[in-house]
Amino acid sequence: MIKNAILTIEGQEPFEMPVLSGSLGPDVIDIHKLYAGTNMFMFDPGFTSTASCESKITFIDGEKGQLYYRGYPIEQLAEYSDYLETCYLLIYGELPDAVEKQKFELGVLRHNMVHEQLTWFFRGFRRDAHPMSMMVGVVGALAAFYQDSLDINNPDHRRIAEYRMIAKMPTLAAMCYRYSKGLPFNYPRNSLSYTGNFMHMMFAKPTEDYVVNPVLERALDRIFILHADHEQNASTSTVRLAGSSGANPFACIAAGIACLWGPAHGGANEAVLKMLDEIGDVSRVEEFMQGVKEKRYRLMGFGHRVYKNMDPRAKIMKQTCDEVLNELGLQDSPKFKLAMALEKIALEDPYFVERKLYPNVDFYSGIVLSALGIPVAMFTVLFALARTVGWVSHWHEMIADPNQKIGRPRQLYTGSGRRDYLSVDKR
Known part of the structure; x- marks a missing residue:
């Protein structure tokens, strides 16, 4: 059954707008022809009542306290899944079988090193710099080192860039921590899990063997799962808006990190x-x-x-x-x-x-x-690490959509009307 919403404006003919239904959640009114039909915009500061896009990735029902990744309740994923399997789910839309899971994990792990010259960037930062300021800089700089995956119209380039960001984020996050402490960087170890490897890069001492505690490893992995995505939040919307301009994926994720840094969001x-x-x-x-x-x-x-x-x-x-x-x-x-x-x-x-x-x-x-011994200043960095897969999933979904357009919000202008310029001696 086709439904329409009718907008009545004094002095104008009633204006009909289609009502669209999703698979879950409330219906939405399609207003994209509103300006052409009425010469009016909608006013919605903070986008609290606006669906900015169509997405198949994450569903939230705030009234019922529900959070689904690709239809799977977060409670089930946190109990039975692991972070990399959740990454696969968010990117591809389905849980992997055993072969797909192993292939994906190996594909991510082979990208967890960073270009050695990138480590020199850290020497330019003050030791007391906030880790998020370093993350914004070094993640954006990845585009200078991995120029073979910047063509956003090439599906293979997009996938390689996504794998690289998921893989390199723990390495860069650990480097931010180690640099602030004056400690040498630890290289990744592919014999460890994704989360265990991050703990190794954070806390291992060159002079001692580091053994990952499985209880703490599982706890941190669960934190990563719980923070992997959260629908169209401020940082995800930032990534989508930056991506809509055709910006490279590393720049888009750096923009998301900058937004997440805000205390009202990631802090x-x-x-x-x-x-x-x-x-x-x-x-x-x-x-x-x-x-x-x-x-x-x-x-x-x-x-x-x-x-x-x-x-x-x-x-x-x-x-x-x-x-x-x-x-x-x-x-x-x-x-x-x-x-x-x-x-x-x-x-x-x-x-x-x-x-x-x-x-x-x-x-x-x-x-x-x-x-777990993680300093307060690193909390938002770990949030960014976990949320990277959500960002790249939304970025990929948007870029792959043939109907996507550059984001261009409008405004309610309340400034001065037209004024004529006066020379300085007449002001």
């Missing part, structure tokens, strides 16, 4: 740790939460702009958090006790329950990353 778990440090002690929790009610303090890591119910990733991260703290013997650490006291009040106090301010994925992931 949420970092903000959780800063909040815990500011509270300081479990004895101050009740006073702090009362201050939240009185708008004197901000509660970080609770509630979500999209999820109006429980964040489906939070339950998984809560379990992961317990596993990591038990493995490391940190159950009684002051910071963990402080976090659990906050969680208890938020889940029981009517003020927070009525406003659905449940703990979100950032609340627990910040605690886990801190327990």
